[in-house]
Amino acid sequence: MLQHVCIIGGGVIGCATALELATAGCRVTLIERGALGGESSWAGAGLLSPLLPWHYPDEVTRLTDWSRALYPDWIGDLRAASGVDPEYRACGMLVLPPYDLAAALAWAGARGEPVQELSARSMLPALAVDDFALWMSQVAQVRNPRLLQALRLALLRRGVQILEHTAVTGWRATPTRIEAVTTAQGAIAADAFVLAAGAWSRELLGEQGAEIPIKPVRGQIVLFKSDPGRLRQIVYRDGLYIIPRDDGHILAGSTLEDVGFDKGMTEAARIDLSRRAAELLPFLEQTPMAGHWAGLRPGSPDNIPIMARHPSIENLYLSSGHYRYGVTMAPASAQLMANLILGRPNPIDASPYRWPALKSL
Ligand SMILES: Cc1cc2nc3c(=O)[nH]c(=O)nc-3n(C[C@H](O)[C@H](O)[C@H](O)COP(=O)(O)OP(=O)(O)OC[C@H]3O[C@@H](n4cnc5c(N)ncnc54)[C@H](O)[C@@H]3O)c2cc1C
Structure with missing residues (x-):
């Protein structure tokens, strides 16, 4: 049994993995450069399904099917442990054309x-x-x-020991083992290390991460x-989704931009998203805008983490x-990682998610 696991990155993937390992009896340290959950995981829309899921490869579908099945109990446990309601709602999604019926x-x-x-x-x-539309009654969301x-x-x-505002700056390693991660606050040793730094994961591996095909997508x-x-269900058309929250907030997103680590917002995106949303739901023209933000997804080929x-x-x-679906995939990813680390069997084949061949660190 591993005694101490160190997780680098406190987004939804790092947090969910930390919780799974701690529940299994490991001692866990979670290191986050900024505030916990302040990057992509905060910026996401919380839609718990691939958009037009029939367009995705089996590797994505197997993981999202598994995760969606875990979600109700996962949220129930989180609510019981924290007293916070993450607003998991099976509100359904209405898909407007074009779609492949x-x-x-x-x-x-x-x-x-x-x-x-x-x-x-x-x-x-x-x-x-x-128009005619597809009604997907089981699609859920979370806030x-x-x-x-x-x-x-x-x-x-x-x-779990949570170290916020602590950036990992490097590794102390032999050719076959990591002994510790280095931070400005000192080195942190552990028995195993899980890199869950989202869009920044490849950079953290330095030259040795060159083969990792993960890049930021704004x-x-x-x-x-x-x-x-006023709106009860998610509406989707041609790349645009509109998501209602319990308290009347309505999100419209999102752009897909290859601009490196630039997290800036643009006037063009604000105008385009609000125009397209109001074209579908004209009451949004008279609805005050309450916010606009950007996040960096950890992009990957075919959305396969x-x-x-x-x-x-x-x-x-x-x-x-996990690219566009890290929130959807979080509970299953956490279980899959914990099973790998603890040598337990996985209910799905984990080989499609293997580490691409690369040189030693
Ligand atoms: C606009 C937008 C809409 C989205 N909508 C959805 C959706 O509807 N449904 C869905 O399932 N997904 C959605 N996503 C995708 C989802 O948000 C991501 O896949 C998910 O958040 C990835 O989680 P993560 O933990 O890997 O990354 P992150 O949340 O980015 O977390 C990585 C963490 O690592 C930390 N870190 C980086 N470098 C270091 C370091 N050196 N030391 C310590 N810590 C470090 C970062 O500060 C960060 O907090 C959306 C994303 C965006 C941007």
Whole structure:
């Protein structure tokens, strides 16, 4: 049994993994450069499904199916441990054209998921368009800042040591083992290390991370403040999603921008997202805008994360590259990583998430 696991990166992936390992009896230290959950995991929209899931490879679907099945109990446990409601809501998603009906129905049929085509306005009279649409009643959402707050409290309750405002700057390693990570506050030794630094994971590995195909992909979201109940379901059309929260806030997102580590917001994105949202739901034209933000997703080819042990460094693990669906994938990723680290069997084949071949650290 491992005694001490050190996790680098306090986003939803690092936090969920820390909680899983601590629940399994490990001593866990979580190191975060800024405030816990202050990066992509905070900025995300909290939609708990791939957008048009039938377009994704099996490696994504297997992980998101597993995670979605875990979500209700995971949230129940978090709520009980923290007293915080992360607002997990199975509010459903209305998908407006264009969509591939045959592919959608085949995907739904294969997993017994209810997906039906209906008149969009029969479901949502406020829509400006009167098309047929796909109704995906089981799609859920969560409210990211609340999820992260619940995770923080659950971690503290489990005795996880959280070191915030502590950047990992390097590694003290032999060719086969990491002995410690270095920080400005000193070195931290552990039996195993999990790198979960999101878009920054590759940079932290230095030259040895050159083969890791993870890069930042900026996403921007705009926020409206409407009345509670004005919109009840998620609406999606052609890359744009609109998500209602319990208290009347409505999110519209998101952009996909290849601009490196630039987390800035742009006027063009604010105008484009709000215009496209109001084209679908005209009441948004009169709804005050309450916010606009950007985050850096850990982008990966085909949205397939790497969750694996280093090929030659026996106590170094990577869990990153969850790209557009890290919040969706978090509970399953955490279980998969804990199973790998603790030598327990995994319910899905973990080999598609292997570490790409690379030189030793
Ligand atoms: C606009 C937008 C919308 C999104 N919408 C959704 C959605 O609807 N559904 C969904 O499932 N996903 C969504 N995502 C994606 C999701 O947010 C990410 O996949 C997920 O947050 C990745 O989590 P992470 O923990 O890997 O990364 P992060 O949350 O970025 O966490 C990584 C952490 O590592 C820390 N770190 C970096 N370097 C160091 C260092 N040297 N030392 C210590 N710590 C370090 C960072 O400070 C950061 O807190 C969205 C993302 C964005 C930006």
